[in-house]
Amino acid sequence: xxxxxxxxxxxxxxxxxxxxxxxxxxxxxxxxxxxxxxxxxxxxxxxxxxxxxxxxxxxxxxxxxxxxxxxxxxxxxxxxxxxxxxxxxxxxxxxxxxxxxxxxxxxxxxxxxxxxxxxxxxxxxxxxxxxxxxxxxxxxxxxxxxxxxxxxxxxxxxxxxxxxxxxxxxxxxxxxxxxxxxxxxxxxxxxxxxxxxxxxxxxxxxxxxxxxxxxxxxxxxxxxxxxxxxxxxxxxxxxxxxxxxxxxxxxxxxxxxxxxxxxxxxxxxxxxxxxxxxxxxxxxxxxxxxxxxxxxxxxxxxxxxxxxxxxxxxxxxxxxxxxxxxxxxxxxxxxxxxxxxxxxxxxxxxxxxxxxxxxxxxxxxxxxxxxxxxxxxxxxxxxxxxxxxxxxxxxxxxxxxxxxxxxxxxxxxxxxxxxxxxxxxxxxxxxxxxxxxxxxxxxxxxxxxxxxxxxxx
Amino acid sequence: xxxxxxxxxxxxxxxxxxxxxxxxxxxxxxxxxxxxxxxxxxxxxxxxxxxxxxxxxxxxxxxxxxxxxxxxxxxxxxxxxxxxxxxxxxxxxxxxxxxxxxxxxxxxxxxxxxxxxxxxxxxxxxxxxxxxxxxxxxxxxxxxxxxxxxxxxxxxxxxxxxxxxxxxxxxxxxxxxxxxxxxxxxxxxxxxxxxxxxxxxxxxxxxxxxxxxxxxxxxxxxxxxxxxxxxxxxxxxxxxxxxxxxx
Numbered sequence: 169x170x171x172x173x174x175x176x177x178x179x180x181x182x183x184x185x186x187x188x189x190x191x192x193x194x195x196x197x198x199x200x201x202x203x204x205x206x207x208x209x210x211x212x213x214x215x216x217x218x219x220x221x222x223x224x225x226x227x228x229x230x231x232x233x234x235x236x237x238x239x240x241x242x243x244x245x246x247x248x249x250x251x252x253x254x255x256x257x258x259x260x261x262x263x264x265x266x267x268x269x270x271x272x273x274x275x276x277x278x279x280x281x282x283x284x285x286x287x288x289x290x291x292x293x294x295x296x297x298x299x300x301x302x303x304x305x306x307x308x309x310x311x312x313x314x315x316x317x318x319x320x321x322x323x324x325x326x327x328x329x330x331x332x333x334x335x336x337x338x339x340x341x342x343x344x345x346x347x348x349x350x351x352x353x354x355x356x357x358x359x360x361x362x363x364x365x366x367x368x369x370x371x372x373x374x375x376x377x378x379x380x381x382x383x384x385x386x387x388x389x390x391x392x393x394x395x396x397x398x399x400x401x402x403x404x405x406x407x408x409x410x411x412x413x414x415x416x417x418x419x420x421x422x423x424x425x426x427x428x429x430x431x432x433x434x435x436x437x438x439x440x441x442x443x444x445x446x447x448x449x450x451x452x453x454x455x456x457x458x459x460x461x462x463x464x465x466x467x468x469x470x471x472x473x474x475x476x477x478x479x480x481x482x483x484x485x486x487x488x489x490x491x492x493x494x495x496x497x498x499x500x501x502x503x504x505x506x507x508x509x510x511x512x513x514x515x516x517x518x519x520x521x522x523x524x525x526x527x528x529x530x531x532x533x534x535x536x537x538x539x540x541x542x543x544x545x546x547x548x549x550x551x552x553x554x555x556x557x558x559x560x561x562x563x564x565x566x567x568x569x570x571x572x573x574x575x576x577x578x579x580x581x582x583x584x585x586x587x588x589x590x591x592x593x594x595x596x597x598x599x600x601x602x603x604x605x606x607x608x609x610x611x612x613x614x615x616x617x618x619x620x621x622x623x624x625x
Numbered sequence: 626x627x628x629x630x631x632x633x634x635x636x637x638x639x640x641x642x643x644x645x646x647x648x649x650x651x652x653x654x655x656x657x658x659x660x661x662x663x664x665x666x667x668x669x670x671x672x673x674x675x676x677x678x679x680x681x682x683x684x685x686x687x688x689x690x691x692x693x694x695x696x697x698x699x700x701x702x703x704x705x706x707x708x709x710x711x712x713x714x715x716x717x718x719x720x721x722x723x724x725x726x727x728x729x730x731x732x733x734x735x736x737x738x739x740x741x742x743x744x745x746x747x748x749x750x751x752x753x754x755x756x757x758x759x760x761x762x763x764x765x766x767x768x769x770x771x772x773x774x775x776x777x778x779x780x781x782x783x784x785x786x787x788x789x790x791x792x793x794x795x796x797x798x799x800x801x802x803x804x805x806x807x808x809x810x811x812x813x814x815x816x817x818x819x820x821x822x823x824x825x826x827x828x829x830x831x832x833x834x835x836x837x838x839x840x841x842x843x844x845x846x847x848x849x850x851x852x853x854x855x856x857x858x859x860x861x862x863x864x865x866x867x868x869x870x871x872x
């Protein structure tokens with residue numbers, strides 16, 4: 169161990185402890201401190217570990233949570249950056265703080281969520297055994313440029329880690345195209361069956377063939393641009409997945425029961441995913457695919473999906489007094505429309521909170537709310553009352569007005585604490601749809617009230 | 626009265642919530658009892674464009690531009706140029722706005738020929754001009770203040786034959802140099818403003834609708850609507866983010 173590395177580990181641990189004395193999460197700064205002493209510290213503290221990395225627009229955190237749960241089910245403890253600090257500094261902080269003082273990893277396994285743009289820095293340092301790319305949708309465009317640019321960034325990251333097994337979503341023509349550009353072995357997952365209304369999406373981030381520019385045909389749609397795509401001209405099409413949902417048996421607000429086939433097994437399995445909504449089925453297939461690529465028994469991972477818990481603001485449930493609150497993070501049109509689709513499937517009367525901030529972590533451009541399908545829930549008639557919250561609450565309110573909401577039922581507040589009073593006073597269940605920093609604030613307000621753990625614990 | 630709206634290339638030019646402009650226009654017509662139809666005209670479609678009163682074109686991604694330019698060369702470009710010349714109303718946002726000009730030249734010198742429907746051109750820059758911004762519309766466009774969100778690296782320069790849509794109050798506008806924003810030529814309104822631009826700027830929205838109705842019927846009166854929520858979000862950007870006072 170070089171002296172620089174020892175200083176780096178010490179700097180990381182001490183910075184985090186200092187920050188936590190002041191009740192700060194300390195998820196990125198300790199990593200920055202460590203890298204000052206040794207820019208390659210991440211490589212040293214991850215030496216010999218077996219690591220799964222998850223990147224892509226939506227589903228990173230939940231997929232990580234499913235993977236951790238699967239590892240735990242087999243008695244394997246793993247590290248993760250579950251607080252969501254998924255840039256180089258955050259990953260460095262997590263792995264360095266969990267190393268011994270001499271920089272040796274304390275756990276053998278790690279599940280790392282990685283930002284799409286940071287993959288090219290993180291992957292070569294930690295040499296993951298498996299990399300999952302969940303999907304690609306338009307996201308915070310004012311920070312990352314456009315969807316194709318993000319795809320380029322991911323490609324660079326994979327090229328920097330040619331030994332990793334890639335788990336790709338067969339139903340996504342964008343991320344699926346990575347397979348042809350990199351030397352890595354690829355395993356595919358997907359949904360063999362249509363979901364939802366089975367209609368052409370109004371907005372698609374991938375309408376034209378990424379190879380030849382011809383409009384794709386679809387055998388079926390799942391959501392947004394995902395589904396059984398094919399290019400009628402050049403023949404680029406959805407590959408046959410190695411792991412796929414063949415039939416959805418039952419889907420409700422508690423989860424989904426479905427049938428799954430695996431190319432390596434002659435029989436189908438029936439599995440239950442303990443989180444609702446179609447996008448969590450994709451996350452579950454990604455986890456199953458990656459665990460198997462990682463060398464774990466498929467049955468063990470499949471069984472663990474039943475007990476997976478929601479993670480940090482992603483379909484997280486709280487009880488406030490007599491009111492139940494479910495918090496669903498929404499950050500981009502595809503994810504938001506899917507979350508609203510889920511809300512519209514709720515059968516009982518309920519109330520909703522829509523929270524919108526426009527800080528750096530959210531993206532300063534909030535115009536994407538006009539691309540999400542709020543019309544669907546405004547016309548469903550189940551929403552008794554609506555609360556809009558956050559720095560851009562006025563924009564949220566206006567969006568709902570044009571989506572057809574009854575404006576006399578909309579209340580507008582700026583602060584999360586005020587929102588909490590409104591939530592607690594609700595006689596019916598409340599569903600909250602915050603974007604990233606408004607989720608942190610709302611969750612912090614809930615934590616203050618319920619005395620729940622701070623998020624890094 | 627009725628208004629026929631043509632949404633040009635919605636399948637490719639649909640970034641940044643620009644379809645909110647269509648929602649806004651249809652809604653503001655419908656609540657006033659003016660019927661309104663929206664037809665999507667995309668790549669490969671070739672309807673008679675003279676049947677429409679108002680054209681909307683949004684912003685898009687670089688990747689899809691080639692597909693689009695091929696389609697324009699297939700005859701639609703001529704129809705669009707004639708419609709602009711005949712005084713049909715156009716609202717063009719960002720990429721759609723640039724496309725109305727003569728060309729786009731990348732910063733390494735590659736020139737991409739555009740429609741040339743309005744006297745302007747765009748040069749690619751290495752700095753992205755991003756953020757909330759505001760501009761004052763020219764008198765011929767109603768004179769109100771517009772707030773929006775700009776996000777472009779292209780710098781647009783106007784020729785002799787056209788006017789800017791407005792004067793930048795805060796932000797970059799066309800090129801970050803000359804204080805102009807957008808273009809006004811005949812009844813073509815071009816702007817860099819996403820947001821989408823119309824919902825938060827109801828006076829501008831009504832000005833565009835009135836222009837299209839007047840063009841078709843000779844005159845038009847739009848009764849005022851309750852724009853309390855619209856103006857709340859307008860002033861939020863103007864005062865809180867841009868630190869400008871209400872005019």
